[in-house]
Amino acid sequence: FDEQGIQLWGLVGAGPLSIIDSSLISHVGKGSAWNDLCEPKPSFNRESSWLLRKQVSGPEDPKLVQWSDDSWGVTFSSYPPASLLSNESSRDECKWTDKAVMQMFLAEEGNALASGDKAHGTRLQCGNPTAMEKNWIAFSHDGSLYYVYSVEPHVIVQVRTKDGKCVEQYTTSSGDMKELAKLVDAIRGSATAIRYSESEYLALLHTTEASTGYSTHAYTFEAKPPFAVRRISKKIPLQGGGRAFPSSLSLIHDKVLIGYGDGDKVARAFVMTRASLEEKFDWCSESV
Numbered sequence: 001f002d003e004q005g006i007q008l009w010g011l012v013g014a015g016p017l018s019i020i021d022s023s024l025i026s027h028v029g030k031g032s033a034w035n036d037l038c039e040p041k042p043s044f045n046r047e048s049s050w051l052l053r054k055q056v057s058g059p060e061d062p063k064l065v066q067w068s069d070d071s072w073g074v075t076f077s078s079y080p081p082a083s084l085l086s087n088e089s090s091r092d093e094c095k096w097t098d099k100a101v102m103q104m105f106l107a108e109e110g111n112a113l114a115s116g117d118k119a120h121g122t123r124l125q126c127g128n129p130t131a132m133e134k135n136w137i138a139f140s141h142d143g144s145l146y147y148v149y150s151v152e153p154h155v156i157v158q159v160r161t162k163d164g165k166c167v168e169q170y171t172t173s174s175g176d177m178k179e180l181a182k183l184v185d186a187i188r189g190s191a192t193a194i195r196y197s198e199s200e201y202l203a204l205l206h207t208t209e210a211s212t213g214y215s216t217h218a219y220t221f222e223a224k225p226p227f228a229v230r231r232i233s234k235k236i237p238l239q240g241g242g243r244a245f246p247s248s249l250s251l252i253h254d255k256v257l258i259g260y261g262d263g264d265k266v267a268r269a270f271v272m273t274r275a276s277l278e279e280k281f282d283w284c285s286e287s288v
Helices: 003-008 110-114 175-183 274-280
Strands: 024-027 043-045 050-052 060-068 071-078 103-107 119-123 137-141 144-150 154-159 166-172 186-195 200-209 213-222 229-235 244-252 255-262 266-273
Touching (some): 060 137, 060 144, 060 186, 060 244, 071 110, 071 119, 110 119, 137 200, 175 186, 175 229, 213 244, 229 274, 255 274, 266 274
Parallel strands (some): 024 119, 137 186
Antiparallel strands (some): 043 050, 060 071, 071 103, 137 144, 144 154, 200 213, 213 229, 244 255
């Protein structure tokens, strides 16, 4: 982990990174950019008698995903732009409506975004259009794009990249994941899953608890249908504790890299060897 060694990992690229928000198009016919997002319904704090409103200016939780040698894109969550819910692209028309909720999207023209050209973001048309949809885990298999829609049960949907049409393909359940679910408030997905071996994909999940915040675990699932869960790791010790939220996962040589945010303020990377990760899957060992 010295400076010379880090250079050999091949992680150093050109910078600074370009912001692509202005290149995302929400409606091809209208030529609308990804802004003027619909405002979700407000909440009321009875103790303070305050009406709490939330206004968001852009997409959230972007993740890269590649489904063939020359096809890749960016998947993200966002409140829907007004251009999708209003004929006049009016924020006032879509404000506080049932469909002004977080949804999952895909911009499938990754090469266009990388070169500064426009690319269309399409809503993934599975799940509930009037309920919050986020934290799906993207992965590719045999040239097709899939998502883990739910970690437990492990629900897999297949997505058509051109228009976001999708269909539920497989559902399995894990006894170990059920036991973990009993200990926390919720289990949700994190980052894009990657091929870990001939027989497994590697993915991340995060649990939430009201008292402690987020905790991150790695898990593996089968590299063939029905993509059933195989192993779950102990907690990954990300800096920031319950404020740490994982967003990316990479495997470079024998190094596992997890990109994450610390309290929505600092971007960090956690690096561990593959051998160290394997120790996390051994619940009988003394390592934490």
